[in-house]
Amino acid sequence: MSSQRVQMDIQDRHVVMDNGILQVTLSKPDGIVTRIQYNGIDNLLEVLSDEVDRGYWDLVWSEAGSVGTTGTFDVIKGTKFEVIVESDEQVEVSFTRKWNPSQKGKLVPLNIDKRFIMLRNSSGFYSYAIYDHLKEWPPFNLPQTRIVFKLRKEKFQYMAIADNRQRYMPLPDDRSQERSKVLDVPEAVLLVNPIEPEFKGEVDDKYEYSSENQNLRIHGWICMDPPVGFWQITPSDEFRSGGPLKQNLTSHVGPYCLAMFLSAHYSGEDLVLKLKPDEPWKKVFGPVFIYLNSATSNANDDPSPLWEDAKHQMMTEVQKWPYDFPASSEFPPSDQRGNVSGRIQVRDRYVSEDCIPGKGAYVGLAPPGDAGSFQRDCKGYQFWTRADEHGYYSIKNIREGQYNLYAWVPGFIGDYRYDAAINITAGCDSDVGELVYEPPRDGPTLWEIGIPDRSAAEFYVPDPNPNYINKLYVNHPDRFRQYGLWERYADLYPDQDLIYTVGTSDYAKDWFFAQVTRKKDDDTYEGTTWQIKFQLDNVNKSGTFKLRISLATANIAELQIRINDPKADPPLFTTGVIGKDNTILRHGIHGLYWLYSIDIPATLLVEGNNTLFLTQPISDSPLPAFHGLMYDYIRLEGPPSSTSTRGVKPANIAPNTSLD
Missing domain, CATH: 2.60.40.1120 (Carboxypeptidase-like, regulatory domain)
Structure with a gap:
């Protein structure tokens, strides 16, 4: 560590923060990170990219009333530079962009204040921003905002997201039209002629590296020569949307390193921020910490010391939260x-x-x-x-x-x-x-399928098509992150849909993780109907049974419920068309959580064999992952009894078991 005081050099078009450990150069007054100098490397950021495309805050916005999760992409450039703090111990600088009515329709109606902080003896720098929308300004939609860093591709080729999610990565050139084949969506490509032959035949897709907010504390990249790590540390979730299970992008081929604050990924339009007329809004995003570390040159290409040190620094940042050094009164200590x-x-x-x-x-x-x-x-x-x-x-x-x-x-x-x-x-x-x-409950459990944990991970996740493999996820706990698993349903059930028999079937082997459409011989797709077969010994015809279905995700799908008559019209129950979270296509095992409680009149049931039909009929898209459901848990309850059933526990899980 250096004991040098923090210094700042304000130039015509740039400002440089330097604490003797690293130098950070920002464009002035834009506030774009153009250069990070550390450990003998002149610039960790991609020098082949324009300055504006190296380290930046960006957002996506659209006019009020717009639908969907897209809009105008905007790299946020400040118009005014200001020094907020300048001392031996700390430098904090501000890059602001003010909105006025003449910019209506051209810029998002927000005042944005981007801040960057460097501390003495700190191997990194911090960034946060204050977004402010005044009541009298036009309403708008904000689907996404984040920080992006694009690192030097010839140096940073090893990516780490978790202890068991790290690997050498393809080069961005490998995703070019000459070296790859675009699959069902532009984000997913098959590497057919990569520069490094070891990646040939693999799928690259940024969504394969998503993480839940609760686990998204640190991720980044490692350079082996010299041994240097570039890490994005998020010590708190307080400014991120959607709760602890919301999934966000992390790092991916570029090499890119992201801090996602607001996104509609794995949730759809439900998580697009929509301001109403006369609605003020203000929020502080961050601070996040960009941490740099290094190892001795004889590290033998072992990334683990840098990763372990970065995790230790992450815990230090978490313990320091909320930080006491940001100068803005909008960030309370x-x-x-x-x-x-x-x-x-x-x-x-x-x-x-x-x-x-x-x-x-x-x-x-x-x-x-x-x-x-x-x-x-x-x-x-x-x-x-x-x-x-x-x-x-x-x-x-x-x-x-x-x-x-x-x-x-x-x-x-x-x-x-x-x-x-x-x-x-x-x-x-x-x-x-x-x-x-008091969770929803009317009567005793007659049978259940799955574990109520808001995830489909306990169900059968197939092996991927060998032509579409990410080597990281072979024999991995997150095997659901492989590309194209939705196509395996038609391979396993080419002519007849899934049939599950209570008492003999095993949901870990016999319940496919996602109910998707099936491709037919004429290359069109059809909806699917799954069956649950079960027996009832006694049916009191004056009673009412209760079916509880919790869904882990839905994407432009409909769930229709029928009992003992697959052609009943109308069905006993339908969700209507729900969900736009693209979880199946983006290799997640859950999106938004849905819970339905359905009354089943006893008159529809018989003593002996019964069949519950679960139909997802929508099949407009020529892509099976585009219309589908993931189940979290299904339970059939008998009619309410006058006394409780002491000691009767669900068959598959003790109710006080923690599911991590």
Whole structure:
């Protein structure tokens, strides 16, 4: 480490921050990172790219009333440069772009203040931004905003996202028209003539490297000569949308390194920020930390020391959150925030007469709304934690404001919301006490399929077509991230759809992870109907059974339910057309969570053999992944009984089991 004070050199068109460990050059007044000098490397960023295409904030926006998740792409360029802090210990600079009515229709109606911070003895730099929309300004949509760094392709060729998700990566040249073949979507290409022969026959697709917010603390790239790591560290999720399970892009071929703040990936239009007329909005994104590290030159091409050091630095940044050095009053330090603690338990008398500790429960504060609304929130801040094995939780450093407390408990369906609003003030330490979640339940479990954990990961995920493989995910826990798995359904079920028999079938082997369309001989596609066969010993014809279906994702799909008559018209139940999250196509195992509770009159059931028909009929697209569903969990409950069923637990999972 250097003890040099932080210095700043303001030039005509650039400003340079230097602390003796690294130098960061920004264009002035644009605020584009044009150069990062470190460990003898003159520039870690791609020198073959224009300056504006190296390190930048960007966004996608559209006019109010627009539909979809696309819009105008805008690399955010400041028009005014200002020094906010200049001392031996810290430099903070600002690049602002103000909006005025003459720019209507040309620029997103936001005031944007991009900040960059360098600290003494720090091997990296920080960036955050303040977006501000005034009430009288035009409404608009904001599908995406992020920070992007494009690194030098000849140096950074090893990518790391997690302990078990890191590898040498193809070059961006390998994605060129001459060296690759575009597959079903432009993001996915088959490498047919890569520069390095080891990548031949692999699929490259940036979505194969997505991560959930809760696991997206650090990712980046390693250069082997000299051994240098470039890391993007996100110490908090408070400014990211959609909650802890929302998935975002990380790093991918370029080599690109991203900090995603707002995106519609794996959620669709539900997570496009849409401001209404006369609606003010302000939000701080970040700070995030760009961390650089190095190893001795005799590292023998071993990336692990750099990765382990970066993970250690990530934990240091998490412990320092909220930072006390950002100069903007819009970013409150710890003493201007509050804390909430308590305990959550579950009451399901068909499982246990006693309350069950909410082991591993996800508990969070998010803007006021209905139960589960946090997964579609993209305007406010969210603060999440996991409860311990006894259901106790503590959420710290919450920004001032009014929130609802939300939760869900792995092993149980549905969402919990604490009815009373929670007002957070500076220094408050609120104990909300014992909360009891009563998940949807009418009667005893007759049968169930899957695990209620908001994911389809426990179901059968096939091996990929050997012509479309990413070597990273062979024999990997995230095997669902392979390309083209949707096509395997037609291979496994060429003529007849999936049939699952309760009591003999095994959902880990016999329940395909996604219900997609099937290609026919004439190259058109057809919807599919899955069957669940089950037996009932007694059917009280005056009773009502309850079917609970939770979906892990949906994309322009419809789920129709029929009992014992596959041609019943109308069906007993239909979701209507739901979902636009593209999870199947983007190799995710979940998107938005949907829960349906369906009454089944006993008159539709018979003693003995019964069949439940699950139909997804939409087949307009010539791509099986475009119309489809993933199931999270299915349960059939018998009619309510006058007494609870003490000690009867779901067959597949103990309800207080934590599912990580």
